[in-house]
Amino acid sequence: MKRKPSTEATSAWIRLMRVQSRVLDCVEQDLKKAGFPPLxxxxxxxxxxxxxxxxxxxxxxxxQMLIPQYSTSRLIDRLVDEGLASRRECKIDKRGQFVEITEAGRELQKRMWGAYSAAIEKYVGSKLSDADAVKLSGLLDRLGCSCGEMKLPPVHVNETTPSR
Structure with missing residues (x-):
């Protein structure tokens, strides 16, 4: 293993980080303009x-979340406060709890997918051919595997929502 990354590898890293940040910001802005909460x-x-x-x-x-969430407890509090999720005590471990999606949460998630999928198309789908998207996915899988994961979970997408 080399001690220093090549100029090309460093450039690829910088581009990856910048593009990921910019595209996420654009998606967040589109969701906000559509009147939805954060991604x-x-x-x-x-x-x-x-x-x-x-x-x-x-x-x-x-x-399991795609986006790193360093304040999961605050996010859960917000979802519960808005009636989108509820907390339930674990019957086996009284200190533990479960978070459960409510019907209102399911409805919001389905409505948000319309704006989210449009943003994915706008910022990714319209910029890449299907062949390019497959190549990019393969390259990203290789990077993910280099971080200690044997294999990244598969991604399956249907008409109403993405799934892994």
Whole structure:
């Protein structure tokens, strides 16, 4: 292994970080213009809706979210305050709790997908051919695997919502 990255690798890293930040900012702005809450809300609601019982422990929710969320407890508080999720005590471990998506949370997540999917198309889909998107996904998978993960989880997308 080389001690220093090549100029090309460093340039790729800088571009990756800048593009990721800019595209996320643009998506957040589009959601805000459409009257929706931040993308982290969608991300949390999506993960809760994917759970077989519609509920996860807070630590599981944090681990599964696409966007790093350093204040998961505050995010959960906001979702609960808005009636989009509820907390339930764990019957086995009284100190533990589950976060469960409500019907209002499911509805918001579905409505947000319309604006979110339009933003994905605007900032990614319209810029890449399908072949380029496949190539980019492969390159990103290689980078993800270099961070200690054996393999990144598969991504499956349907008409109403993305899924991993």
């Amino acid at each position: 982290a809300w969608y991300d949390a609601l999506l993960e809760l809706s994917r759970a077989p019982s519609g509920e996860l422990r807070p630590v599981e929710l944090e681990r």
